[in-house]
Amino acid sequence: MPAMVTRRLSREEGHKRKFLTVIDGSPECGRAVAYAAGRAARSNGVVVLLFVIEPGEFQHWLGVEEIMRAEAREEAEARLATYAEEARLRFGVDPECVIREGRLAEEINAVIDGDGDIAILVLAASTETDGPGPLISSLAGKSGTTFHIPVTIIPGTMSDDDILGVT
Secondary structure, eight states: OOOOOOOOOTTSTTOOOEEEEEOOSOTTHHHHHHHHHHHHHHHTOEEEEEEEEOGGGOOSOHHHHHHHHHHHHHHHHHHHHHHHHHHHHHHOOOOEEEEEESOHHHHHHHHHHHOTTEEEEEEEOOOSTTOSOHHHHHHHSTTOOOOSSOEEEEOTTOOHHHHHHHO
């Protein structure tokens, strides 16, 4: 049975368009945040920063698992705080920060389906020669992942000025 898709509300009275970006620790995720924050600032929108803690990180005894889960959450909070502060200082937007545990594509879809104001998923490509980066590779691979909103991919070769110019 197909998943139920949440109707997009971002153009309705009392709603704002939200730009979702994934914080994964890659060098390119900062470019996605810059684009999303720039677009949000210019369109009176909102940025949603998502950090997904993968489940494979906690396959140990219960006590060790709890410590590892707490450490992963602290790391997630620290990374989100760094990118949120950048969005506030550079673009004047106050992002929503979301931490989820689970499989990346499933959690991205769950966040999208859970918030009808999310209208665009913003990702950034790597400049490395071995591919577009781990996030885009995993989502574009054979996983059959589909999203019910547009996906914007920022080329890794765009400078900060170029990104600002198109937002």
